[in-house]
Amino acid sequence: MQPVIAVAGVGKTYKSGQVALRDIDLEIAKGEIFALLGPNGAGKTTLIGIICGVVNATSGTILVDGHDNVRDWRRARARIGLVPQELSTETFESVWATVNHSRGLFGKAPNKPFVEQLLKDLSLWEKRDAKIMTLSGGMKRRVLIAKALAHEPEILFLDEPTAGVDVSLRRDMWKLVRSLRERGVTIILTTHYIEEAEEMADRVGVIDKGRIILVEEKAALMRKLGKRRLTLTLEAPLAAIPAALARWDLRLEAEGTLLVYTFDAREEETGIPGLLRALHDLGIGFSDLDMEKSSLEDIFVDLVERAEAAE
Numbered sequence: 001m002q003p004v005i006a007v008a009g010v011g012k013t014y015k016s017g018q019v020a021l022r023d024i025d026l027e028i029a030k031g032e033i034f035a036l037l038g039p040n041g042a043g044k045t046t047l048i049g050i051i052c053g054v055v056n057a058t059s060g061t062i063l064v065d066g067h068d069n070v071r072d073w074r075r076a077r078a079r080i081g082l083v084p085q086e087l088s089t090e091t092f093e094s095v096w097a098t099v100n101h102s103r104g105l106f107g108k109a110p111n112k113p114f115v116e117q118l119l120k121d122l123s124l125w126e127k128r129d130a131k132i133m134t135l136s137g138g139m140k141r142r143v144l145i146a147k148a149l150a151h152e153p154e155i156l157f158l159d160e161p162t163a164g165v166d167v168s169l170r171r172d173m174w175k176l177v178r179s180l181r182e183r184g185v186t187i188i189l190t191t192h193y194i195e196e197a198e199e200m201a202d203r204v205g206v207i208d209k210g211r212i213i214l215v216e217e218k219a220a221l222m223r224k225l226g227k228r229r230l231t232l233t234l235e236a237p238l239a240a241i242p243a244a245l246a247r248w249d250l251r252l253e254a255e256g257t258l259l260v261y262t263f264d265a266r267e268e269e270t271g272i273p274g275l276l277r278a279l280h281d282l283g284i285g286f287s288d289l290d291m292e293k294s295s296l297e298d299i300f301v302d303l304v305e306r307a308e309a310a311e
């Protein structure tokens with residue numbers, strides 16, 4: 001199957017000499033929700049800007065639905081909607097005029113019922129005659145989304161869509177993303193809220209210092225790299241881990257009152273029965289126990305730390 005976006009060998013060095021991307025290869029399948037994660041300055045916004053044709057790559061090629069985004073930029077761009085991180089500054093136009101104008105920019109015939117529905121879906125209908133300058137930050141962000149969707153793109157980029165927005169807008173955004181996906185729209189989002197990727201993405205890419213360090217199905221990633229943690233609340237604090245417990249990956253926390261055992265979620269044998277027996281033999285009692293799975297966030301932090309250590 002042909003990917004809807006194919007990035008090959010893309011690099012970017014800004015005029016300042018700052019290298020933002022190095023040799024990026026990435027394919028996005030039609031209809032998927034792809035989350036691009038990475039620390040500040042990793043290159044997420046640059047990569048999105050290059051795919052959308054608002055930033056020039058220094059090297060490499062990008063095909064959008066088979067169209068080269070430089071040589072055939074008009075066709076490539078028409079397929080894409082971009083919700084940028086920055087709030088737009090145009091202020092005097094009304095919501096209705098702005099969104100219809102965005103549609104016209106892509107050569108789409110006016111379609112009032114479509115734009116009306118779009119504004120209703122984004123809870124903007126009541127505000128259709130309001131000038132953008134009079135709207136709150138959250139409402140302005142809804143306008144950015146409406147503008148990005150006005151020309152009915154097949155691919156939607158959301159660059160940190162929920163940074164600094166309130167819970168209700170975040171929830172609406174998630175709902176909107178799901179309904180777009182049901183209509184077959186491909187969605188690529190960057191986010192600092194890893195829970196957002198965990199909640200929504202089909203696949204996750206991790207970018208660090210301009211390199212893609214991992215691309216994986218979210219579920220597989222969580223299965224593969226997921227750790228589990230067993231935390232025992234000890235009856236009496238321990239000063240150190242007894243030598244007899246060296247074969248388990250143990251750590252003391254909270255001034256020796258919590259004993260934390262970390263193990264691989266894939267292992268058939270958890271090692272827990274043996275550990276509990278050993279504790280019993282040593283006369284170490286506990287009053288409570290708690291089991292947790294690592295989140296995508298733990299996995300992400302771990303990956304970035306490992307990539308940085310490897311450098």
Ligand SMILES: Nc1ncnc2c1ncn2[C@@H]1O[C@H](COP(=O)(O)OP(=O)(O)OP(=O)(O)O)[C@@H](O)[C@H]1O
Binds near residue numbers: 039
């Ligand atoms: N216009 C520019 N000129 C020079 N350097 C830039 C420019 N835009 C970005 N950079 C640099 O390129 C690198 C990647 O930046 P980019 O904004 O793509 O990262 P990001 O992953 O989106 O970060 P954040 O999560 O903070 O938005 C950073 O070192 C940044 O300082």
